[in-house]
Amino acid sequence: MKEGDENAEQAGARPKRADARRNEKTLLDAAAALFVTSGVEAPVRDIAAKAGVGTGTIYRHFPTRAELIIAVYRHQVEACAEAGPALLESSPTPHAALGRWINLFVDFLVTKHGLAAVLRSDNAGFDTLHAYFLDRLVPVCGQLLEAAAAAGEIRSDIEAAELMRGVGNLCIGADHDPDYDARRLVGLLIAGLRRLL
Amino acid sequence: MKEGDENAEQAGARPKRADARRNEKTLLDAAAALFVTSGVEAPVRDIAAKAGVGTGTIYRHFPTRAELIIAVYRHQVEACAEAGPALLESSPTPHAALGRWINLFVDFLVTKHGLAAVLRSDNAGFDTLHAYFLDRLVPVCGQLLEAAAAAGEIRSDIEAAELMRGVGNLCIGADHDPDYDARRLVGLLIAGLRRLL
Amino acid sequence: MKEGDENAEQAGARPKRADARRNEKTLLDAAAALFVTSGVEAPVRDIAAKAGVGTGTIYRHFPTRAELIIAVYRHQVEACAEAGPALLESSPTPHAALGRWINLFVDFLVTKHGLAAVLRSDNAGFDTLHAYFLDRLVPVCGQLLEAAAAAGEIRSDIEAAELMRGVGNLCIGADHDPDYDARRLVGLLIAGLRRLL
Amino acid sequence: MKEGDENAEQAGARPKRADARRNEKTLLDAAAALFVTSGVEAPVRDIAAKAGVGTGTIYRHFPTRAELIIAVYRHQVEACAEAGPALLESSPTPHAALGRWINLFVDFLVTKHGLAAVLRSDNAGFDTLHAYFLDRLVPVCGQLLEAAAAAGEIRSDIEAAELMRGVGNLCIGADHDPDYDARRLVGLLIAGLRRLL
DNA sequence: CATGAATGAGCTTTCATTCAT
């Protein structure tokens, strides 16, 4: 049955079915919402319920939790990664660029209940997630760090991966405590990088 | 209630009390040992098994996990708290004292598998634990902070509670990753406190 | 519905039918292959995947698993059924013919991972399957049995249906254990039919 | 000496608590009953429900399904095993003893829905079960087989393990079909062992 | 008081089957 008279999907070899696409969107929205309130380890059943789908649907779209988490946050992570070089150019100094970029990351993380915790998990199931964040963000951070070090603004004995982890850690629990300002503490951390004059 | 137990013991001369006390010691040792290997959220059953007692016994002595954790670490927390004033006197500057004292805290936390994470938990059951740490350590930290601020060494817009939380956060997950040096990052944080010259 | 398909095909000359038939063939091949490796209870999805079709297609062609199994093995079952009379003629004695025919059946069953087990299933869904095997093979077996009984070679108090079930049972699990030789045991069973002299 | 497990319990250091013992009995009864109707792979939840206990109770008493199955059938298996030597002495010939003993086994198995199937399972979880049956029954069968072979009554090329499996297989499904008489078929099998005169 | 048995909610994951596309 090759009649191409049906509403042809937008160009592409195997376009996702409309309902599937809709569902995936619904799913991601539901997951994102639940992640905010219950953390990224929210029960699959709850996510499914919130999305109004069966649990199987989640597993079809995202076989592992890591994949779901990545999908939920991909856009924001990508945006963050891409912002790095631009900030380097538009900022007065590399150290300032670093601070701004880190703030972007903090703004992202602060609302991701439990994400930072899961990034520390030694559970094998989260390796993919771990790797994704590392792959995308550490190089960017490294670039900024190197620029600042090259400019003599900061110490050069801190690894990007370590700094990122520190920043990540400082964001843990920042969403459910108005007395805790992760951004301010991260500011301290970044300030601490400065080479002592 | 706090001192009552001791007195009742002397007066009543009930041998059971000695048993109970011995049990409690055994329990704390077992819990401490298991916390090291399995984290502070180790299954109650495992702790009981290690102590050679029934699970009920644990609940009798420590109705909530928070209480057990506090009991296990009380000595070390007290020691840390008490070290504050001494360090203030023996250190060249208040900021140096702060740094040393914070290092003490980091050294404590980093070896307590999962403790830092639990301190961030929004689980109501851990409120007591949270409060205990705050009560004991924040004033000490505040004292050091104030001294450093008074000496003009650091900014004065950082609260002790917030700083403690930041330090605690930086320690999360530091035990199972040799590539992550919480102490170095905390050092950055403390360095970041310095008033820019 | 049973004969309609064939006629409609010849009359209407609808090319779609050719597609469908090809599909059915593909399906049966895939199912047969998967049955060998994963047993006759292999997941529908796996079969569909192997055939390169959707799961719905399988249900369209074979609404129940029993029907699929029957379709997959029909040729071999028919061949087995048809071999009975021939063997009766070509064998030295009816009992020998029976033995040979039974061996044919054993050889068939033993390679059909899980088929023997499913033949014993009390799951209503397999009634059709059960009935099919009975309908096709029991009469043949009965014929051989009667001939042997008439020749005075064997006891006459065993029903063909029962014997077939026994043989079927002996084949269960014969595929995944090299230490178990269903054929030898079946040989014992057939030998046991002999009238004691 | 056996000196009674029951008595040892009263005397021994750690007697099982009365409620636990009662529960275990209830559990075994419930499991046995459910095994009859739903097979030995009946859902843990169903067994628990039938016994009126929580699922956890089952796992406490019998961490693996194999252990539960063994416990349910232990008495009968032991009785069967122990009957072997006695039958050898009390029967007119070793072959007769073998037949009688096999009948005992058949009577046992015929009501154990799904047991035979599970004994064939290649699932690692059932290794223990498999081993238990083999350990207890195959030697007994082997003894009878050897005696009969030594007496020249039967062929000597059949292994006890294989014979037991054959008998086991013949019993599959015998409980839910009044038209299928496993005992008669097994009789055939045993008769087939006879050395042809 | 101590014990540890019992409870049962809660989580993940699989798959037969239906039905929108």
Next chain:
DNA sequence: CATGAATGAAAGCTCATTCAT
């Protein structure tokens, strides 16, 4: 007709917590 997305009922297993002994 074919497709494969969605469904949701199972099922196994863990562990905090209660409570009979």
